[in-house]
Each structure stands twice: as structure tokens, then as C-alpha cells.
Amino acid sequence: MTSELFSFDEVLSRLKKSTGSGSDTELALNLGLSQGSISGAKQKRKIPPGWIISVATTFGVSADWLLSGNGPMKLGDLTEVAHPREAPSGCAKCAGLEIEMGKERDMNRDLVAENRQLWKENGELKVKIGELNVQNVKLEGELDTAQTMAKEYYERLQARAAPEEDTPHEATRDCA
Numbered sequence: 001m002t003s004e005l006f007s008f009d010e011v012l013s014r015l016k017k018s019t020g021s022g023s024d025t026e027l028a029l030n031l032g033l034s035q036g037s038i039s040g041a042k043q044k045r046k047i048p049p050g051w052i053i054s055v056a057t058t059f060g061v062s063a064d065w066l067l068s069g070n071g072p073m074k075l076g077d078l079t080e081v082a083h084p085r086e087a088p089s090g091c092a093k094c095a096g097l098e099i100e101m102g103k104e105r106d107m108n109r110d111l112v113a114e115n116r117q118l119w120k121e122n123g124e125l126k127v128k129i130g131e132l133n134v135q136n137v138k139l140e141g142e143l144d145t146a147q148t149m150a151k152e153y154y155e156r157l158q159a160r161a162a163p164e165e166d167t168p169h170e171a172t173r174d175c176a
Contacts, residue, residue: 006067008045015051018061018073020116029123030116031055058119060112 012027021027024038031037031054041047056063056075065073 008047010069011047011052011067012042014066014069014073015047015055018055018059018066026123029126030119032119032122058112058115060109 016022016027019027019030021030024042025035027033028035028038031051041051052063052066055061055066060075061073062071062075065071
């Protein structure tokens with residue numbers, strides 16, 4: 001995706017900025033990716049197009065800004081239009097549509113903010129799942145060790161309780 005036209009480092013920096021990520025790990029969490037995905041992109045020095053699309057739609061950021069740094073970062077900041085058209089004065093239908101569009105924009109901003117929070121929580125939950133998996137593996141190892149120790153202890157107890165065949169019992173010993 002990034003060619004000579006777009007600087008890899010600058011695009012990556014804008015991705016971090018727009019998602020509120022201070023590090024590669026945070027960016028991976030905010031995009032729902034693994035840390036390895038970020039490392040792979042850095043090695044190849046190419047940003048997958050899906051990342052641009054994801055950030056643009058999820059965080060309400062201009063894809064043009066992500067790629068080039070030109071224009072406003074947020075889509076809601078597009079207040080100037082290249083060739084503004086003026087509605088006929090007194091057009092009630094146009095005024096109603098403007099109000100409706102304003103409500104839609106507000107709702108979209110709220111949804112983007114909520115989505116951003118959910119991405120963050122999702123990333124935190126993925127980290128917690130990873131920690132629990134590590135803890136589970138450790139506990140399984142400790143359980144295996146405890147079972148092995150219990151088995152060895154049980155075998156020692158059995159060996160002490162069972163008389164050896166070579167040793168005669170008290171009652172069968174010859175008294176000489």
C-alpha cells in the first residue's frame with residue numbers, strides 16, 4: 001500500500017495518532033491485531049490497505065489524511081466544501097434535511113466513540129485471556145507435578161505395607 005508516494009513511518013505514525021496508540025502494541029490492540037502483524041508490516045515497510053480502511057471507518061478518520069497527511073484528520077472536520085452549493089432560500093425541505101444530517105453526524109460520532117471504547121476493551125480482554133492462558137498452563141504443570149508426587153508417595157506406601165516375598169514372615173521362621 002505504501003509506495004514511494006507515502007512514507008511508511010509517517011503513515012504508521014498517523015495510524016497511531018488517530019487510534020490514540022502510543023506504541024506498536026497499543027496499535028495492534030486498537031486494530032484487533034497481533035503484535036506480530038505490526039512487526040511484519042514494519043519489516044516489509046508496507047501498511048496493509050485493510051488497516052487504513054479499518055481506522056477510517058472505526059475511528060472516523062479521513063483515509064486521505066492517513067495516507068498523505070493532507071486535509072483534516074477527522075471526517076467530521078470537513079466543514080469546507082470545494083464548491084459549496086447554496087440551497088434556495090426558504091427551502092423547508094433542505095432545512096429539514098440539514099437538521100437530519102446534523103443528527104446523523106452526531107449519532108455517527110457517538111457510535112465511533114463507542115466503537116473506539118469497545119476496541120480498547122476488546123484489546124484489554126485479549127490481553128487478560130492471554131494472561132489467563134499462561135496462568136492455566138502453569139497450573140496444569142503444577143497439577144501434573146502434584147499428581148506425579150502423589151503417585152510416587154502412594155507407591156512408596158504400598159511398598160512399605162506389602163511384605164517382600166524373599167523375607168519369611170515371623171510365623172514361618174525357624175527358631176534355631
